[in-house]
Amino acid sequence: MKKHINKLSAIQKVAAGIGGAVVVLTSATDFFAGNYLVNYAIGRGGDGGNRTVSDDADANIEAQKSADAETIINDAKKQMGLSAALFEEAHPAKDITILSNDNLNLYGAYYKNEAAASDHLWAIVIHGYRCDHNSMTEFSQHYYENGYQVVAPDLRACGKSEGNYVGMGWLDRLDIISWINWIIEQDPDAQIVLHGVSMGAATVMMTSGETLPENVKVFVEDCGYTSTWEIFANELKLRFNLPEFPLMQTASLIASNKAGYDFKEASSLTAVSKCEKPMLFIHGTADDFIPYSMMNELYEAKPGTNKQMLTAKGATHANSLYLLGESYWDTVFDFINSYIK
Template sequence: MGWLIGLGILIFLFILFVAFVGYKMVKPPRLVEDWTPRDFGFEYEDVEFTTEDGLKLSGWWIDNGSEKTVIPLHGYTRSRWDDVYMKPVIEFLLVEGYNVLAFDFRAHGRSEGKYTTVGDRELLDIKAAIGWLKENHPERAGKIALVGFSMGAIVTIRSLAEIEEVCCGVADSPPMDLDKTGARGLRYFANLPEWLYIFVKPFTKLFSGGREFHPLKYSDRIRKPLLLIAGEKDPLVMVDEVREFYERNRKINPDVELWVTDAPHVRTLKFHPEDWKAKVEEFLRKWMA
């Protein structure tokens, strides 16, 4: 009898542990720093806009006098203050002459929201950003492009299929199989075994209320220009997974490109800045003309 009680206690403690891990996965730490676009010599405006489900999101609007606006989208656990890719990409886009609307996804940075859904309800966030732009600066919304990293890359891909106003997009290190990436993320972010994910996943859905979706399925829906960037040293997203999306999408989309580098996750811009900028500059110039 005693061993049954002991087993019951172990099972109870295991459930508590995986519930805690699931909670932490959907409630990332908030990254807020003190740099602003003024550090690059550009004036900016602090802005807020509200999503369809009632969350206030916080961001920067940098009016560069163009009719073309690019919205950079950060990844999971990061924010517009990320200095690995968001800071250099914002500066790059401004130097290239684009207006920039940078904001924090729900549950990140200074935006409202208790939980992230890693690409599900974040689609409402980009819809709110584009709605704000069209309402407040319609003359700056002639062309709207997205440049997304990791979770932001997922949102970029979904937006190309679901948001009419988005003309083209760059998806850097996009997870294509969220279960595999989630399992790898346990090891990458928390040094936990990947097999634990099958027990953690139900709690992430329970806490966040996020809907399960499969980015790979969007390969059959996108017919707009898309640049995919994948890194061979990425511990979270395998190149073959991105290549599968590319091979499926190019059957219906002649304007999809795949660029494979030797970088880790979302690090091509850091390790090969000039190549990244040249590739993205060429892509945006071509499709935002």
């Protein structure tokens, strides 16, 4: 009987050893995969901007796409690009820098509008994921031509700004507050609009949940996401056909240690629920990057009646402007002018 017990004990020890080795191996694999995801998605040199999705993309989104819409978008991009280039040539931006709360040098392009200085109208236009201020030139141009002083920042870890990790809007919200304060130093009577696209829209929304100076009047978000967690989990499925558990949990912990934030706290949805100032929500129905359904979630989360939605039927990601053309700007300025005196 004693020999039988000893045999069982030996078997149990071997089994426990094998089980422990499996756990260690699994944990190590999970850690390396999570670390790779962090570097890929938010590391400054990461490849997250090169997007290829699996063949089983949402059929509902695919059905929203049309050749006619794509033709309109492509033609508009060419025309607006030429116009923006002429604008840049006629009104070259001034280079400005500020220091972030964590001592990063942040770059901005400042389009100083001398003729409209007495109107005290200012716009901060905020670019998307893996882009820089140059991607917002069409936006800078329209605000400038409508009497605004315009600041187009490079978000941290983008363009000419310092930083090792992309902020996904969460770290950037504090940087935008620093830009707001810079504007108020130049013009204490400034009336400020924040307008962002994609990650820039998430930045706008995350900023909207903070306590802001009275100078900030209106927010415009174009195709922003509900949270960093949701958009990364969605992309994990579309790009790699992987479930969110356990990789997202591990990556979020690693991001918290390396970049200073976790993916769940970076929530536009939570921030918008605290926003009392006016906000315009814009989204394309054929967006296969940030789902169109997120706009309604965000709209419903924002309290009050000082909000509006603009749907671009058939627009793919960040292309509502190009599909809608002047009607995009008619809606934007009609909304803004309802709240700026």
